[in-house]
Amino acid sequence: xxxxxxxxxxxxKRLLPALAVAAAYAALPALGxxxxxxxxxxxxxxxxxxxxxxxxxxxxxxxxxxxxxxxxGTSAYALAVLNKYYGIPVEYGxxxxxxxxxxxxxxxxxxxxxxxxxYFAILSLLLPxxxxxxxxSLPLSLYLGGEGGIHYPRxxxxxxxxxxxxxxxxxxxxxxxxxxxxxxxxxxxxxxKVAYSDFGFMxxxxxxxxxxxxxxxxxxxxxxxxxxxxxxxxxxxxxxxxAAMTPPVTAExxxxxxxxxxxxxxxxxxxxxxxxxxxxxxxxxxxxYEFLWGVVGRWRSVFYMSLLxxxxxxxxxxxxxxxxxxxxxxxxxxxxxxxxxx
Amino acid sequence: MESILACxxxxxxxxxxxxxxxVSIEVRRGEILGLIGPNGSGKTTLINVINGVLTPxxxxxxxxGKDITKLKPHERVALGISRTFQGMxxxxxxxxxxxxxxxxxxxxxxxxxxxxxxxxxxxxxxxxAEAGELPVNLTPYKLKMVELARVLATNPRLVLMDEPFAGxxxxxxxxxxxxxxxxxxxxxxxxxxxxxLRYLMRLAKRVVVLNEGRKIFExxxxxxxxxxxxxxxxxxVA
Numbered sequence: 167x168x169x170x171x172x173x174x175x176x177x178x179k180r181l182l183p184a185l186a187v188a189a190a191y192a193a194l195p196a197l198g199x200x201x202x203x204x205x206x207x208x209x210x211x212x213x214x215x216x217x218x219x220x221x222x223x224x225x226x227x228x229x230x231x232x233x234x235x236x237x238x239g240t241s242a243y244a245l246a247v248l249n250k251y252y253g254i255p256v257e258y259g260x261x262x263x264x265x266x267x268x269x270x271x272x273x274x275x276x277x278x279x280x281x282x283x284x285y286f287a288i289l290s291l292l293l294p295x296x297x298x299x300x301x302x303s304l305p306l307s308l309y310l311g312g313e314g315g316i317h318y319p320r321x322x323x324x325x326x327x328x329x330x331x332x333x334x335x336x337x338x339x340x341x342x343x344x345x346x347x348x349x350x351x352x353x354x355x356x357x358x359k360v361a362y363s364d365f366g367f368m369x370x371x372x373x374x375x376x377x378x379x380x381x382x383x384x385x386x387x388x389x390x391x392x393x394x395x396x397x398x399x400x401x402x403x404x405x406x407x408x409a410a411m412t413p414p415v416t417a418e419x420x421x422x423x424x425x426x427x428x429x430x431x432x433x434x435x436x437x438x439x440x441x442x443x444x445x446x447x448x449x450x451x452x453x454x455y456e457f458l459w460g461v462v463g464r465w466r467s468v469f470y471m472s473l474l475x476x477x478x479x480x481x482x483x484x485x486x487x488x489x490x491x492x493x494x495x496x497x498x499x500x501x502x503x504x505x506x507x508x
Numbered sequence: 509m510e511s512i513l514a515c516x517x518x519x520x521x522x523x524x525x526x527x528x529x530x531v532s533i534e535v536r537r538g539e540i541l542g543l544i545g546p547n548g549s550g551k552t553t554l555i556n557v558i559n560g561v562l563t564p565x566x567x568x569x570x571x572x573g574k575d576i577t578k579l580k581p582h583e584r585v586a587l588g589i590s591r592t593f594q595g596m597x598x599x600x601x602x603x604x605x606x607x608x609x610x611x612x613x614x615x616x617x618x619x620x621x622x623x624x625x626x627x628x629x630x631x632x633x634x635x636x637a638e639a640g641e642l643p644v645n646l647t648p649y650k651l652k653m654v655e656l657a658r659v660l661a662t663n664p665r666l667v668l669m670d671e672p673f674a675g676x677x678x679x680x681x682x683x684x685x686x687x688x689x690x691x692x693x694x695x696x697x698x699x700x701x702x703x704x705l706r707y708l709m710r711l712a713k714r715v716v717v718l719n720e721g722r723k724i725f726e727x728x729x730x731x732x733x734x735x736x737x738x739x740x741x742x743x744x745v746a
Contacts, residue, residue, distance in 0.1 A: 364610075364613050364619070367602065367606055367610055368610065368613075368614075370599075370601070370602065371599050371602065371610055374599045374600055374601055374602065375597060375598075375599060375600075377561065377597075378593070378597050378598070378599065379599075379610075380561075380580070380581045380582050381559065381561070381581050381582075381585065381590075381591055381593070382582075382585070382610055382611040382614055382658060382662070383582050383585035383586060383590075383611055383614030383615050383662050384582055384610065384614045385580075385582045385614075386582070
């Protein structure tokens, strides 16, 4: 918005630290990171899309969409079905799968025309549960593989098979990492741009007072619909990429504990509607969770969830964005001091 | 004087309660119309019906000759009808500037024009110094001014104000009245719902009185004060 509009040069300067972090992150494999931890980061990149999807819509409008696993899952299944029954390679099936999923996800949006708050949240949560039941029950289970899911060749499999055996897995790992980095970077840029645009402020106004937003001249239905579509696109892209990289696709993808709890935690810990906070929190949530395996083993879930509860109780408006703002202020203060000294 | 808004036999029911019973009023372009009545008489319901928050069960609303009965609130804002709310209603987590600019952007597609409109609205409401503040840091009077600025940013031709003087000191009421009067002299039409009759009677050119969902009187402030039925139902005089 105009009030805080900055010059192009100033905006470019502000982008530099973010670009430096992104470049350093993308250079991790070149610095020796590989194997299991590269897979963890790939998963974190894909989960970033879900966290952003949640934050962009639910974090701004406060329509808490707990139906995100439905979007993720239908996209994953659409990709698998397109490959298995229509012969479309997963490389070409990603975009159509995303579009199918976005279209189906309007089933989540419809209740928001009548209800909001807890009612919308509960209704949206029912959809992935119904979907999980449908894909594992007759007659759909015959078509969708039931509990075993649908098997298909993974992304870039044909090319990987042309490589020597020892190079196949490293090639796939590295390719998946960079594909997910590209998707995460684009998703972050789009989400940030949208969340802090005029349109993003309209989304926020709906979250703060929908009636007042409408009385201020905002077409709240259109704004919610557009916001929801962008948000669903991100979640669907996450689902399709995840399915393309880790076949088979099973009903596990619809289970909220798998595809909702980590990004939802990231959104709350990060600071709802801030985009930056949930993005950083997404990596912290997933990396710390994996790291704890080596420290406390099977107790990690108990330990980790307890930690999250404490953090949320201490700072319900989000820890990460708060720390980020404090850090930014401290760094700006230090730079100011250095400049004054010079 | 030309009519800007007409409510034609507007009826609104909430279950068994008849909130508005075939209410017909006409608002003339460039006037300040006062809307008074005891609590529960249907004033805010009428404002909600004119603004589009509620749809009447019967009757119709005409704005500048166009039937707007079925239009949504944001569509009415685009046509030139804007409102403030009973109690102060602002976006609590958006700075004052964004509270106002959102409204401007919703009706003006050109960002430059919207910024100019926002600056003008903030100037009229004397809020330039508070533009970067969050509403939580403002006094009740300043919050009222944020509402007014938000309304003005939509470039309205008819402004509906629901109890604008509630919670304000006499000095603040005088200041707000002065701003309303000045805007009215510039051609802006107002419907003002108010319980503080002393101030409203000095501001309004005409007054409509509602009681139990029905219009019981319409006339100049002087006529309203002298009317026996009004005195009986509204002022509690036997």
